[in-house]
Amino acid sequence: MTNPAFDAIKSDITNNDVVLFMKGTSSMPQCGFSSRVAGVLNYMGVEYKDVNVLADEAIRNGIKEFSDWPTIPQLYVKGEFVGGCDIITEMTLSGELDTLLEENGVAFSKEAADKIRESNK
Numbered sequence: 071m072t073n074p075a076f077d078a079i080k081s082d083i084t085n086n087d088v089v090l091f092m093k094g095t096s097s098m099p100q101c102g103f104s105s106r107v108a109g110v111l112n113y114m115g116v117e118y119k120d121v122n123v124l125a126d127e128a129i130r131n132g133i134k135e136f137s138d139w140p141t142i143p144q145l146y147v148k149g150e151f152v153g154g155c156d157i158i159t160e161m162t163l164s165g166e167l168d169t170l171l172e173e174n175g176v177a178f179s180k181e182a183a184d185k186i187r188e189s190n191k
């Protein structure tokens with residue numbers, strides 16, 4: 071049987087270009103890993119929907135099964151799973167995240183992304 075949480079997950083990732091499944095909210099993350107990814111997106115000015123998995127146990131478990139990825143946070147762009155905290159951090163520093171956002175027509179501040187890279191040298 072299909073996980074009943076999948077419908078809500080599919081709806082979120084279909085109706086929003088960028089979705090972050092996280093612990094807490096974009097303005098009040100409740101886990102360091104979620105905070106890190108939300109912080110990057112916020113700083114880069116990316117518009118995204120934050121889904122607080124702590125508010126819904128079915129989504130918390132469902133998203134792990136849906137993406138076949140065992141942890142939170144999880145970032146989706148245009149319906150595709152991109153990664154968790156480690157992957158997003160690496161992609162930010164390598165510039166791959168910029169490319170992915172550009173290719174998908176998602177607006178962000180290149181200047182802010184460059185500043186993150188500059189401060190991590």
Ligand SMILES: N[C@@H](CCC(=O)N[C@@H](CS)C(=O)NCC(=O)O)C(=O)O
Pocket residue numbers: 093101103130140141142143154155156157
């Ligand atoms: N290495 C992971 C770190 C994330 C992580 O370890 N998350 C844990 C603790 S917040 C988690 O989601 N555990 C399962 C759960 O809490 O449902 C990443 O890159 O995202």
